Amino acid sequence: MTQIITPKILKGTRDFLPKDMAKRQYVMEKIRSTFIRFGYDTIETPVIEYAETLLGKYGDEGSKLVYQFKDNGGRQIALRYDQTVPFARLVAANYQALPMPFKRYQISRVWRADRPAKGRYREFYQCDIDIIGTESLLADAEIAKVIFSVFKTLGFTDFTIKFNSRRLMNRILESVGVPASRTADVIRLIDKLDKIGKKSVARELECILSKEIVQKLLKIITASGANREKIASLKKEDSQEIREFFKLCLDFGISEKNLLFDLSLARGLDYYTGVSYEVVLNDVAIGSVAGGGRYGDLCGLFCEKKFSGAGVAFGFDRIVFAMEELGLLSEIPLSSQVLVTYFDESVLPNSLAIFAELQEFGFNAEIYPEAISLSKQFKYADKKEIPFVVICGSDEIQKEAVTIKSMKTGKQKTVPRNQLTEYLKGLSF
Amino acid sequence: MTQIITPKILKGTRDFLPKDMAKRQYVMEKIRSTFIRFGYDTIETPVIEYAETLLGKYGDEGSKLVYQFKDNGGRQIALRYDQTVPFARLVAANYQALPMPFKRYQISRVWRADRPAKGRYREFYQCDIDIIGTESLLADAEIAKVIFSVFKTLGFTDFTIKFNSRRLMNRILESVGVPASRTADVIRLIDKLDKIGKKSVARELECILSKEIVQKLLKIITASGANREKIASLKKEDSQEIREFFKLCLDFGISEKNLLFDLSLARGLDYYTGVSYEVVLNDVAIGSVAGGGRYGDLCGLFCEKKFSGAGVAFGFDRIVFAMEELGLLSEIPLSSQVLVTYFDESVLPNSLAIFAELQEFGFNAEIYPEAISLSKQFKYADKKEIPFVVICGSDEIQKEAVTIKSMKTGKQKTVPRNQLTEYLKGLSF
Secondary structure (H helix, E strand, O other): OOOOOOOOOOOOOOOEOHHHHHHHHHHHHHHHHHHHHOOOEEOEOOOEEEHHHHOOOOHHHHHHOOOEEEOOOOOEEEEOOOOHHHHHHHHHHHOOOOOOOEEEEEEEEEEOOOOOEOOEOOEEEEEEEEEEOOOOHHHHHHHHHHHHHHHHHOOOOOEEEEEEEHHHHHHHHHHHOOOHHHHHHHHHHHOOHHHHHHHHHHHHHHOOOOHHHHHHHHHHHOOOOOHHHHHHHOOHHHHHHHHHHHHHHHHOOOOHHHEEEOOOOOOOOOOEEEEEEEEEEOOOOOOEEEEEEEEOOOOOOOOOOOOOEEEEEEOHHHHHHHHHHOOOOOOOOOOOOEEEOOOOHHHHHHHHHHHHHHHHOOOOEEEOOOOOOHHHHHHHHHHOOOOEEEEOOHHHHHHOEEEEEEOOOOOEEEEEHHHHHHHHHOOOO | OOOOOOOOOOOOOOOEOHHHHHHHHHHHHHHHHHHHHOOOEEOEOOOEEEHHHHOOOOHHHHHHOOOEEEOOOOOEEEEOOOOHHHHHHHHHHHOOOOOOOEEEEEEEEEEOOOOOEOOEOOEEEEEEEEEEOOOOHHHHHHHHHHHHHHHHHHOOOOEEEEEEEHHHHHHHHHHHOOOHHHHHHHHHHHOOHHHHHHHHHHHHHOOOOOHHHHHHHHHHHOOOOOHHHHHHHOOHHHHHHHHHHHHHHHHOOOOHHHEEEOOOOOOOOOOEEEEEEEEEEOOOOOOEEEEEEEEOOOOOOOOOOOOOEEEEEEEHHHHHHHHHHOOOOOOOOOOOOEEEOOOOHHHHHHHHHHHHHHHHOOOOEEEOOOOOOHHHHHHHHHHOOOOEEEEOOHHHHHOOEEEEEEOOOOOEEEEEHHHHHHHHHOOOO
């Protein structure tokens, strides 16, 4: 006899059973249909790539987290770490065939050889859009509008799209007297404001800057007030980009209450060059659920042509988690809508005819594959959350009738056989 | 300056650009919705698994084709080779939580460290359904009905579902006098009938069997005639299973012209135990496009409980290829339906309002992100195959009108601004 292998999976990877999948597919489809509504088409890149394509693109820390191995032919292979580098590679190889500006979405899995922890997986989904080949601020505002639409469509109400500009931040640092050599360090510390608070950040900044500069800087970047006021308080030449971006967001129909100009937002250290954004949910403590911004040159690693663009990545697993918390996923149905029962071989052709008719009229239906007790067939329907069960034994056949049982209420109703589909159409699933 | 890396991908893997993806998603969604219509729910398993879960399940040849590597923690990891073994592992680990019989579909990628060739990839999709936890022949016939529905739904007309029974074949081999020790070899040779022809198979069979046995055997398994006749020609006790299966297929509404009882069908050497099937397209020479059957014990490698079931795998890439050949994918649209043009900043708020309105009324719309020449915006629409372009310059604004250009016909029409969405709804996309 073959030895039995324990059916276990790697930490940081997951099996999803039908009920989880129904919820995840619902969320994914909402996100996808929003992307499509804005004219984003999808592309697909391989999961396995030459290692040299991916390595060295994510900093020292990131490169360690790229899964890689040698294949049978001695080639060094890596598993996709994100969707951005493969996208850049695809654009560099195909830009002449692509419409420009090029708008694409991608929803697929990526892999990180990370230490798994709560909410941190080795295998997880990313949902990205990018528009590249244009420097227009309208593209930045469009991405903000897609973000707004995604969260609205998913049913979130209390979310904030924080925005800032890397260009602006660089100017502010310069204007208060931060030496250019310290810019990266200072931004890295500013990025900690949310996590460790203003006092701790000030203390750390004072290790590399004078107390005076730190105070000036923190005063500007942590100023409170309405978006308009904050934007107006900046010198005109510094604020033009953010002022225009904000106006375009409003023209696009983004509610002002969901927008927050946050000068302390310091996303992505070296990547972004213009406007950037990050989304937080105000009623679920889970960190940011989406983030992105403008980059100056996406494909520079793979070709000499420069492609500026803007993009955003949605944190799919965090979004699903938050929706569960807020009760937004409690009513997602599984596939099956009607179970046709049957009792013995003599009534089977009749049950099959009912089944065929239900399918033809657009119901997701199934027929129980064995003639066993009705109670067992009901149990099956319960476990699969099938809302209605059709019963048609020899009694019903004789009377040219069928009985429909609602699994939710337990109530049964017998209707003439030829009214079955009409009757089911009137029910709520 | 960073050195530029040539943007290349591994042989046997593929990038898919938007137009390919539109077709592939169309086909996938048709297959998926058919699975759902029969009450199959989806599950998801990891792409990376412990190597011991996958190795040794695909024969010596198969094991060599499993991509495997050691991760940072020294664990031996493998990439999913098919969807069946991970499914068996999942069922073994979760059967108490699952409804039984359990019906699931899975559409996702698998990896094989194979030598790439025309139509043979290292990374490709499988589309599987299985129903396990029942030995009822109704389940086998349901799988055949799903096969029938998938190909019908995709628009194929001239396809044949060949069917046979492994149980029946074993009995026939026994009855003509094939020694049990030779069964596997004989079946392997019968499997070559399609490829090398009757004469060559006879010659090879005669190396291990007497001429008399070979002639008896080939006479039975290559008999021609209608399904009913062939079934009736078998001794009654041998044909009961196939007779019932055939009757159930007809009761399920499968057209008889798409069914072919083929005693020479010898799918899968050791795996199948009962009815098996294989689908060929009669108008595209591409080999089988789907195959499957009844297995006696799916999860035996992972648990002591026995799960018999039936399943089928659809060859997604072959199906897409065949549909292209038959012209069934020539009309698949990309996402965008309407492009809103704009000319300068003064008309932008107006263009944004049009864009917002189009989206609200359910159109997939986009606004060109830069105020450039109309001819360039038209070129963009052409390249993205956007069927309609909305033009609204200062003239139109003054007249409270908009102009709609059909990119297919080149014709333009100016309508009152407040009739735009009504007008677009009346067009065919």
